[in-house]
Amino acid sequence: MHSDVWIAGGGVICGIGNNLSECMNAFKHMEPGMAHMEYLHSVHRHTFPVVEVKASNETLAGWTKMPDKISRTALLSRVAAEEAWRSTGLGDIRQYRVGFVSANTVGGMDKTEEFFAEYLQDNSKGHLSQVIHHECGAITELVADAMGIRHHISTISTACSSGANALMYGARLIKNNMVDVVIAGGTDALTRFTLNGFNTLMILDQAACRPFDDTRTGLNLGEGAGYVVLVSDALAAEMPVGKAPWCRLSGYANANDAYHQTASSPDGIGNYLAMQGAMEMSGIKPADISYINLHGTGTQNNDVAEGSAIARLFEPHYPPVSSTKSFTGHTLGASGGIEAVFSAWAVKEGILYPNANFSKQMKELPFAPVTQFSTGHQLQHVMSNSFGFGGNCSSLVFSKSAQS
């Protein structure tokens, strides 16, 4: 329990970039990634824009040296996990006790869909190789095996908050000295299953999503993966010359809204408790938060619940806030991981990310999101929110190295 938990690096792949630097360029140049479906084959391809990673499975397989027949969820995971590990400069991964905690919600569903099409015609048909990686955990193992990680592997699935919960569990493994390093985050590929599922809830926007805007009518689904590398005090001190931890994971909390299976309570009690709990663990007050990376899906329900909870907690000094989902779309199980990378990088680089497509102030809220990309800020503490079905609400706080 004595060690702090440090962010030694991170990696991300999503619809606005195949690595962190490409994503930063997209933010800088205000280039959100919404487009017509190119790789996902759905009857809704001309109805709903999505934010796809701009690479085919064959291309991703080429980058990762993994077979192109495996689930896209695993291919995306590998790209981001490799970038995360490389960014630390810590060298051969096998010299450490390493954990891999990867969240996802779809597992190998992209392949299961193909299998089921044949299987439903005749239940002795369908290639078993297409369902062998159906389980969420199978995706984690494909990547752990490819990277040579075996000390501790686990998979978390709490809908849209999954990735953030992976960081919490990873941090506990470090604090309990079970491992030296944890690569933690999440991955999810777009699938017809999730696209159609969200469509039945009537919360998909047919235009680009408008988080925290009064005219918002829903979310855009995205895909990708994002991981941070969590290390202990001891390993943080041993990072090679020219490398230093980005920041600390100083606080985290997970609370349940306990209101409805899918909808958030109007006042966002779960959101409130998660943010409050994370700040309490960091030992800071609301006024100390320099920026909030919102969950901000763009649905009526989420944004008013999250916004109300922020209003109640931060009144009267609202920090800058924005939803990077206005660029990346909602990447579900990956979003907590991807936004953890953005948030930790924001602390290091002093970046405020823009919220795209904002034009009209929400009438329920006393604050508006940041709409311009800017750098050079002193961001002492950055909060990242992830909320999901089942009432799952999680908040993380990333802090500069020295306690303020």
Add this chain to the structure above:
Amino acid sequence: MNIYIQGTGCVSPQETAQGGAFPENVLPWEGARLKASEPDYKQWIDVKLIRRMSRVIKMGVAAAQLSLQEAGIQQPDAIITGTAYGCLDDTGVFLSKMINQQEEMLTPTAFIQSTHNTVAGQIALMLGCHGYNNTFVHKGFSFESALLDALMILKEGRSKSILTGAMDELTNHSFNILSRFDLYKKESVTPASLLHSQTHGTVAGEGAACFVLGTEKGTNTKAKLTGVTTLYKPAGKAEIAADIAAFLAAHNCSEDEVSLVISGRNGDASGDEWYEHMENNALAGKPVACFKQLCGEYPTAASFGMWLGAKVIAEQRVAEAALFRGTTPTEIKKVLIYNHYKQTHHSLILLTAC
């Protein structure tokens, strides 16, 4: 810090729910598939909620309620579940309709209920529990990860009691597909013959087992949960032997102190070699109890093993239907549960009498 098992609840292919006849009466099965013996769920779940729940959700919620009742706790500080397959039935329903109806005219219920955290979310909703809520979905480590998370949180000192457990269901689709992977026995077996069959394959099972873990000893406390560890793809049987030794040492337990071993034997000749090796070497001469002849094989079956272990310690008795090797020890102080799932996911759980 001691972590106590304050209450347990189990829905399984045996009559393990409240007032059930297990272990005096062991239910038989047909073919290679064990189905859960389901209690009347209306005693715990509002009919308005039941209408949307698939079996895995009902089993999970019932096991959770049973464990809370036994612990005398209405509101745990956290809810942590493990499930390898999640809500397979709802997944199958939505997927089939999506394909058969060409992505048109789909309804939300099956999709909503198909997410892996549905059980933990439903329990929180029913209890109005705003505490920590997490769901692990890592194959044969799903239950162990949930236990480990609960142990770490309790040791942080801010939570007093945590509801944790695991649940997995078998559906017609999943049984059919898993059978095509040649996992199950072709010949007919019985609870008595399964573990001695010495042939390929096992029998499929399902179920839910929940535990209230806490930092204080309650009136119905059954045992202490001393430790849990996982080992992924061990290089060989020698590595497991070393791991068992290291695990026991880490918890200040000598091999002599282990009163009983609960092993995950499932009748598959090749898989059972791991248990055989452990029973003949690292833990030679110990009495051995088994449980998969009672609950079948599934990725979170170790939760049934732990439920059985807690019961054995509480009653100081090993049911005849479970005893595999040796005789019931006169005093049962420490029980070591060794399980593996498909020889890939190995886990150790140590329980201690209190």
Add this chain to the structure above:
Amino acid sequence: MENLMAALKAQIVEQLNLQEVKPEEIGDDQPLFKDGLGLDSIDALEIIVLLQQQYGIRIANPEQGPEIFYSVRTIAEFITAHQTSK
């Protein structure tokens, strides 16, 4: 109208799997949501699909739900209005 309401009751019970409710027990004017029959927003989405499947009526904006789905009678009136206007 009476026949339509009777049909709707049976379809609602079936679609929403209301195990302990008999179609004839639902009052024509009984509120369907909250304190009435106890339906919620997920049920509203189910009913939207039901109307599309059974009556060919599309409701694009779920915000309209609470008004249209107030009771079996309001749903029947909505269906009648939309079918005759075609």
